Each structure stands twice: as structure tokens, then as C-alpha cells.
Amino acid sequence: xxxxxSNHTYxxxxxxWMTASTQAQTLLIPDRVFxxxxxxxxxxxxxxxNKIVYAGPENGLKxxxxxxxxxxxxxTLMPGIIEGHSHLLLHPYxxxxxxxxxxxxxxxxxxxxxxxxxxxxxxxxxxxxRDLGSEGAGYTDVYLKKTIxxxxxxxPRLLVAGPAIVATGAYGPKGFHDGVTVPLGAxxxxxxxxxxKEVRTQMGNGANLIKIYADYRWKTGESSQPTFLQxxxxxxxxxxxxxxxxxxxHASTPEGMRRAILGGVETIEHGDGGTMEIFQLMKAKKVAxxxxxxxxxxxxxxxxxxxxxEPDTDRIIQKKKSFKLAxxxxxxxxxxxxxxxxxxxxxxxxxxxxxxxxxxxxxxLQSATSVNARVLHLEGLGQIQNDFLAxxxxxxxxxxxxxxxxxxxRFVMKDGVIYKNE
Numbered sequence: 001x002x003x004x005x006s007n008h009t010y011x012x013x014x015x016x017w018m019t020a021s022t023q024a025q026t027l028l029i030p031d032r033v034f035x036x037x038x039x040x041x042x043x044x045x046x047x048x049x050n051k052i053v054y055a056g057p058e059n060g061l062k063x064x065x066x067x068x069x070x071x072x073x074x075x076t077l078m079p080g081i082i083e084g085h086s087h088l089l090l091h092p093y094x095x096x097x098x099x100x101x102x103x104x105x106x107x108x109x110x111x112x113x114x115x116x117x118x119x120x121x122x123x124x125x126x127x128x129x130r131d132l133g134s135e136g137a138g139y140t141d142v143y144l145k146k147t148i149x150x151x152x153x154x155x156p157r158l159l160v161a162g163p164a165i166v167a168t169g170a171y172g173p174k175g176f177h178d179g180v181t182v183p184l185g186a187x188x189x190x191x192x193x194x195x196x197k198e199v200r201t202q203m204g205n206g207a208n209l210i211k212i213y214a215d216y217r218w219k220t221g222e223s224s225q226p227t228f229l230q231x232x233x234x235x236x237x238x239x240x241x242x243x244x245x246x247x248x249x250h251a252s253t254p255e256g257m258r259r260a261i262l263g264g265v266e267t268i269e270h271g272d273g274g275t276m277e278i279f280q281l282m283k284a285k286k287v288a289x290x291x292x293x294x295x296x297x298x299x300x301x302x303x304x305x306x307x308x309x310e311p312d313t314d315r316i317i318q319k320k321k322s323f324k325l326a327x328x329x330x331x332x333x334x335x336x337x338x339x340x341x342x343x344x345x346x347x348x349x350x351x352x353x354x355x356x357x358x359x360x361x362x363x364x365l366q367s368a369t370s371v372n373a374r375v376l377h378l379e380g381l382g383q384i385q386n387d388f389l390a391x392x393x394x395x396x397x398x399x400x401x402x403x404x405x406x407x408x409x410r411f412v413m414k415d416g417v418i419y420k421n422e
Contacts, residue, residue, distance in 0.1 A: 024049050026418075027067035028411075029058075030077040030394055036370035036383035039362070039400055045077055047390045050416030055384045070421065072394045075410055078365065079382050080127025080391035082372035083156070083347055084336025085269055085290050088114045088121070088129070088144060089137045092342055094302045099173040102136035102185050110137045114144045118155030120345035123420055125393040125409040128157040130336065130376060132211045132248065132269065133164035136185045142206035154419060157391075159376065161248070162207035163187045165198055165236065167227035170216045186213065192235040195228075199239040210240045212265070214249040215256030226256045233263030246377075248290075254278050261287050267334055267375065272296070272315070274322040279329035288332035288375045291323050293353040295338030323357045333359070334375055335368035348406040361403045390416040 026047045033043040033055060046054035046061055054061045061067075089110045090101060101110070121129060134141045145158040164186040171186050187202075189195045199210050214233065215224045228236075237247045241264065249260035252272040260268060261281050267288045268274075274289075282289060296319050297307070305313050312320070326333065337350030354364045373382025380389045394411035412420035 024416075025067045027058075027061075027064060027069045028072055028077055028392065028394070029069060030072040030075045032076050032398065033384055034076055034078040034365055034369075034400065035385060036079050036373075037366060039076070039398075043077075045384055045392065047392070047413070047416055050390050052384060052386060052388045052390050052392070054386065070411075072411055075394040075396055076398055076400075076405070077384070077392060077394045077411075078399075079369040079373075079384055079388075080156075080393050080412070080414060081125045081347065081368045081406075082335070082376065082378065082382060083121070083126045083129040083339065083368075084267075084334040084372050084376065085292055085338050086121075086129045086131050086336070086344075086347075087133060087135055087338070087340030088117045088131050088158075088344070089134050089140055090340030091117070091344070092340075093299065098135070098185075102173055102183055107137045107140050111140050111144060114140065115147075115153050115155075117340070117344035118144065118148060118153060120343075121156050121339075121347070122154055122412060122414065123409070124345040124347055125395065125406070125412055126156050126347055127391040127393070127412070127414045128159075128372075128376075128378060128381060130159040130161075130209075132161050133186060134160075134162060135164075136183050138163060139205050139207075145206075156414070157381075159208045160206070161209050161211040162202040162205060164211040164213065164250075165189055165195070165202070166213045166216065167232075170218060170227045171213065172220075174220055189232075192231060195232045195236045196239045199236050200243075203240070203243055203245055207245070209245055210236060210247045211269075212236055212247060212249050212260070214251040214260040214265075215253045216250070224253050224256065226253060226259060228259065230259050230263065233259055233265075237264040257282075261285050269336075269338075270295075271326070272318055272322055274325060276325050276329060279326050279331050283329050283331045286332075288334045289326050290334035290336040291319070291326065291354075292336060292338040292350070293319060293323065293357060294349040295341040297349070297353055298342040320357050323354075327358060332371060332375055333363075333367050335364065335372055348404075351403050351406050355403045362400045364403060365399060390414075 028045045033040045044058045141160040148155040166186040168188040168190040189198045215226045246266045248267045249265040251257040252270045269290045351364045370382040392413045396408035397405040399405040410422045
């Protein structure tokens, strides 16, 4: 009797384990698979728990019938999109100007908005986001990341920069007399000691990386100028890299970009005034470029530019020029649109502009997946291959032929959990 009960218990446990294993195994069957590098027809992708366990023709998968099958006919399956430049705590400037968001919207309100923005992003196929600055909301981005990681709210995996760092006097909001103290969109510092201290403070408060402003407008309406001295940038990068973090730089002037590159930042954001010499320096120093085309396109339209019916503005002309030079230089291109300046969930705008400005759709898909994973140090993400995390999306049609298909996300899986299946 004792032996029978032991065997019976063993068989029951075995049956429960087999049932659980079967339930946790999913076979995704699309028309084609983009693996982060190239497109494959006739492939399927198998997921067990939160990992990819097979990608290839179905006849190469052992015990394929034991998987729960999800038919994704008419779609392209691909790695979840990695957004390289976002602001979850901002919303479009044609709804509320940046100054008013910083000055009039409380961190609590902005956190609530951030929850909505995070879900919209995930439903649009963005499974990972690099959030580059809370823009006056302190460490709200750190707490937003925590609530996502803890499973309290749905959203992408986040890499957060905290408040970001600016040179004293260089950032906004501005326009007040010297007797008025207003909240700033980033933390101001001067000198090596202050710069190092602030980097360490932000890392200690949960920042995954450090964002600095290598140039900015000293006065509203003026053109940007370099802000930090070379020694200040060098010190901030040294303080971050010693702790296993890295630094990115907002930079749009050739000199601001040069100082940031020589200082050791890993990505340049915006780069409107980049020259061939600067982009070649970036290539030599292995610094990647995040052009944020969609932000410039959106803000020019907010100012009254009627796209497609009026000639390009000076800013758009310059943006196209710098992007062309970047492509010619061979520098790594980071997909990142500065979303928040325009609506969350419309990250595809950057992809469409990248194609419009001269890059092939397949290269855009690579930028948004495998390239971003490599540049942003995201191991186990950005590709469809064995033992990678199951961050997977499916879009209608073939985006390598028509990038606008990225607007039509039908399926979203993050960490093996299905959030969308239409």
C-alpha cells in the first residue's frame, strides 16, 4: 500500500508537471520571421516559459504537436522593438508646452500619464525603452520602471536616466527674473566635483545610465552652444563607467558633439549639426548616433509647417543633411524618435522618416532590434534565436517591403507573456 501510494503520488506529480510544461509551451506560426538580421519564410518560433527554444522550419522542431499553436497568418514575426530615445513622462507639445508640463503638472500627474504611455508603448510593439530624462519629474522614471518590473502595471522593459545633468544656467524653464526660483528640467552642475557627485547621486537613486547635455541654448531663441568643459565631461564619464554605467549626450553642435565623443559617451542624441568629420570620429570611437528625426518633424509641424504641401524648413533640411552624412560614415544608427514630443504608441513615425530620409527598411528593422540591443548592452534581446528572451511581436504584411506595416501590430509577447493577440 505504501509503495502504491508513492507510485501514485509520483505519477500525479509527473502528470501535473507535464500539463504545466505543455501549457507553458507556445508555437507561433507566422508567414515569415525577421530574426533581427534577415527575413525567413516558412519559419515558426517556439517559446517555453519566457525563452525562445526554437526558430526555423516546423519540421525541424521535435514534438511540435505538444505546443499550443497560435496562427499568425499574414504577419511577420520579429523581436520586440527597442526604443532608443523616449520620455514616458512627457506628452506632445501641441497638447501642453514643455515649460507648462515642467511647471504646472505635478510629478504625481506625470506618473499617472506615464502609466498610460507605458501601456500604449507596449501595445505598439515596444517591449524595451530607453527613457532619457524625467524632464523635471525627479526620479519618477525610476519608480515607473519598478512598478513595471514588479508586474503592477504593463509596460516595456525600461532603461532610465533619472533627471539628466546640465551645465549651470543652460537649461530651462527660463524667462523669469532672478528672484524667482522655478523647477528645472534637469539637474545643473558646475565643475568636476559637482559633476562627479551628481553622477554618483543619480546612479545611487536608480539611474541605469547618465544623460548629459553637451550643448544647449543659453538664452531662448539663441542657437545652441557647448555647455560643459571637456574636463567636466571626462569626469562624468569616468564616474559612470567606473560604476559599470555609461553616458549618453544630447548634442547638436559640432563642438558639443566632439567634446562628448572625446569624453567617452556611448551615444549622441539628435546631432543636427553633425559634419562628416564628426561622424567619422564617432565611427572611429565606436559612438552610435540616435538622430530623433520624428521629434524634429513634429515640432516643426507644431510651429505651423505644413508637411507635404510646403517646402522643407531649415531645420528639416539640416536634419536630412546630417542623417545622410551619418549613413555615409557608417556609424551605428540607433532607432529612437524622442517619443513624448509626439504621441506615445506612434514610435513607428521614426521608422518611416528613417526610410524617407534614405535608409532601407530592412536596415531600420535591424536598428530597432539587434543593433539597439548591442549598442544598449541588452543581452538576450533583439534577436529571434534559441535561449533569447521571448520578447516577440507580429505585424501585418512585410515591413521590409513597406515600413508602414509597423503601424499594424497584431501580436505582442514580452517575457513570454502575451499582451496582445488580434
